[in-house]
Amino acid sequence: MKSRSLLRSSASRRLLRPLADLIDQRIERQVRSAVRREQSASESVQRDVQVLRQHQVTFDLLVGPRATGISRVVVPSALDRLQSEVAALGGDRDAAVRNVAAAFRLLVALESLGVGRIAGGTMNICGKLGTIPLLDPPNDEILEIGTLYGMFSAGLVRMMERDGRSPSLTIVDPFAGVQLQPGTDQRTDPTGTPVDEHAVRTNLALAGPAGAAARIHQGFSEDPETRAAVSDRRYGVIIVDGDHSAEGVAKDLEWAEEIAAPGGIVVLDDYRDPKWPGIKEALDKHLAGDTRFTYLGRAARSAFLRAS
Secondary structure, eight states, X not given: OHHHHHHHSHHHHHHHHHHHHHHXXXXXXXXXXXXXXXXXXXXXXXXHXXXXXXXXXXXXXXHSHHHHSSOOOOOHHHHHHHHHHHHHHHSOHHHHHHHHHHHHHXXXXXXXXXXXXXXXXXXXXXXXXXXXXXXXXXXXXXXXXXXXXXXXXXHHHHHHHHTTOOOEEEEEEOOOBSOOOXXXXXXXXTTOOOBSHHHHHHHHGGGOHHHHTOEEEESOTTSHHHHHHHOSSOEEEEEEOSOOSHHHHHHHHHHHHHHEEEEEEXXXXXXXXXXXXXXXXXXXXXXXXXXXXXXXXXXXXXXXXEEO
């Protein structure tokens, strides 16, 4: 009891006050230090967020929808799936991974430097560009039926050259000023660039001498004069990307039967795309009949065939 009384006495309080003040000061310093650290960390986080936002804007201008109206951002799961599909077609996993990566870099570069855009989704474009060289076409003659702005052809020329080949390119397209497809509105392209031969020539120049030397025939692929003009050779690669209706695809496949070189590769774009059911319908019907073509498989939304 006496000890409690002593602690409560005014004399004891006076003696202990300096110690209590010292403890209070230390606690206050620690609290202030913790507050400053928290404020500094918060400010650092805010700065980091601001930098990330700036980087995101820059990234979007390069590969986001602000660039061409179509996002080129890669989803890891879609990339893994595409690499497996290309590897299954080409028989070489390492080469498939390498080609898909090169195709993506090329896609971004072409759309950054060229006019217009490459039609289609990112994985579908990279799948076509990455797979064709791996299938070892029998010759370097390439026919593209439907080109839009010619960027895909420019990319394919470069991918073939990366494989040590000397591509010779032929393009057939109506160059109607807009992208033509049955059942769709003929609206100005999202990029604002007219669909014409001048734009195609500009983009093909990005592929160097082989792109500049490409022969271009304006017309529809089913027109007799168009076919006569470009049926003077057998093609090692034929890209069918014109009329997406079942009737249009059927006609292009029939023509491809006549002009594909033995062992030639035929690529049917937008295969199994729910927006274009006529493509699968036409291919299934064609393969059920008397044909030179064997179905090899698909990568993303493109079917690959080989001629006998």
